[in-house]
Amino acid sequence: MTTVTADRRRPAARAGGAFPGGRQSAFGRRHALTILAFLAPAIVFVCWFTYYPMLQGARMAFLDWNLWDLTSTPFVGFGNFTTVINDPVFPTVVANSVLWVVGSLVPQFLIGFAIALGLRKRFRFRGVYQALVFFPWAVSGFLIGLLFRWMFNAEFGVINDLLMKVGVIDAPVPWLADPSLAMLSVIVANIWYGVTFFAIMILAALQSVPDEILEAASLDGAGKARQLFSIIIPYISITLYLTVLLRVIWIFNFPDIIYAMTGGGPANQTHIITTWMINYTQQGNYGLASAIGLFVVAFLFVFCAFYLVAMRRSSR
């Protein structure tokens, strides 16, 4: 352990030896300025096109800012935030958002993992099969939503037609019109859409697991399940943690499918926080929409902080 530390320190010591005293710091300053000069365009770009609009958006959350009437945009303090919280739809939206993330994420993860494991082994036409599996990820979420809207249509949709033909149901099920089924329907569409991402990420991670380790484990008598839980999963755990974190953020911020399939209906029963926010932007009420946006940012910030801490503890 001591040796490793010493080795790691060696290059720094060498550098100090080559450029003693003031020359080293002058060199460092020149390099810093050069680096800054090259970074400046990117920094300006990001500040101007990302952080400036974000700050403007955050400012709107404290104004009565309605695009349909910009003659007066008074400061309203936390008024927009209290309006959002006191809205009778708010509890439904929060509950739906949690259901949307958990209900989509868990099956996406499990199915994606299974597909990745299947694709890890070489077989004939694996490339074609991979391309077919990964294809949905290249399609717009809104388009996927429109396709599933028709597939779930009670009278003209293929899903009811198939279920009736195989005798599972004997009358059309109003998937998108029944509040108890509508959320399930949009989640099914999202699962189908998102499985691919997990499959891609996990497959990439699986390909980094050395075959020698698995062969050695096999020789030591470890079965497939033991190899999976004791070698493969621990080996790719960082990738899994980060992929899950990314997907939580993305699914939480992914209104496309719901918006195309139900528009948040029937009677607000499929609204998640981002579809609800879009509703306010369509009303031109950017004040309320921005307040909801800040809620989303705050929630995801806290979630990411806890998640990363938990991840660090678990990987120790």
Next chain:
Amino acid sequence: MKSTRLTIAAGAGAAALLVLAACSGDSGTGGSSSTGAEGGDVTLQMVESLTNPARTELIRRLLDDFESENPGVTVELVSPPTEQADRTIQQMLQSGSGVDVLEVRDITVGPFSNNGWLYDLSDDLADWDGLDALTENARAVAEGDGGSYFLPYGFYGLSLFYRTDLVEQAGFDGPPESWQDLLEQATAIQDPANNTYGYAFRGGQNANSNVVVAIEAYVIDELDTENAFLMEDGSTIFAADEAQEAVDDYFALFEQASPPSAVSWGYPEMVEGFTNGSTAFLLQDPEVIATVQESTTLTDEQWDTAPLLVGPTGKAAQPLAVAGWGVTEASEHKAEAVALVEFLASEGPATEFAQANSLVPIIASAADDEFYAEGPWTSYVTMTENPDTYVNVSQPRGVSWWTEWIQKSDQEIQNVLLGNMTTAELLESWDTFWTEKYAAEG
């Protein structure tokens, strides 16, 4: 050392360029400001909002005609996808980024003009010889109320699409004339076991529109036609006694003559339900005529249109929706932009556009055109010829809370359909909403 300075200078220069490019917003994108200054020619930027490929192609062709009639003027057409168009246009207008001509609708004219984004055409129209060729309705829209902010290209008026064969098989002599007739005929035709439904009920997006039309037909004798959400005494139509009967009849259509999934039916499902032959009645704008004509399931003999349904006193309120072309206040080439808008509203281009997009025309002489004298268009001629029965009314679509109203009313209609709300509660909620909004406005 030299090279370090050079890199710093290059980096700083690039950063400065970026900042300048970002700050100069409209100089790159706004055709109006750049091209005009350079060569004496003028480039107008025009934005449409109800985009579809065939329509865009037609507009482009009309713009080519305009360009050939006006040498030195070039028109660039921007066609954002329909779902994002309104937001894109709002952002362009807010940033003042070089839009000269834009599509203006009855739901956007109020907010856009309030924000000072639209140019008032009143002075220009005083000298325009095309004004006399317009229909009475089109002229009223063009001249505006307190300012002339756009010239219409056509109207969207409701009529009843119906299946001639199903109506006959059910034992009726002709299509329904009133809402109560519709309920009777649709109920008789309803046969879910054979995948046949009476009425394409709108329960999803924009469900409110048909409910309001039904209420207006029931209260029409005391309706304020200039603001068809109010009665002549200033109270809302939702507080009128007749409104309760209207909504009860209307929602009975869902209970007795529509599929349960119609709770979530929007425009595409309604039109699909009619064109695939499973639904007997559909209340829609004339733009659907072209879609139904393309149906491979229905023959021309199997369907027709009938005038809008009347209420108990034998009258209907036709809430003509309208859209057209306007000029932005920020345009640097207003004369050319106004000339373009006037060209598009003139006899030839306006009639071609209205026919291609199945719109009620803005040109008075177009009614004599054979195109409108036969087939599904005859119901529109009937309505035009009987203005005392089919009364044209204006809805307050330009108010700043119109989208809020649409969303609220649509959600509450779904609550009624799902049994979470009564029709009386619905009317009370709507009455409170409009009363409070108007009171707040003063």
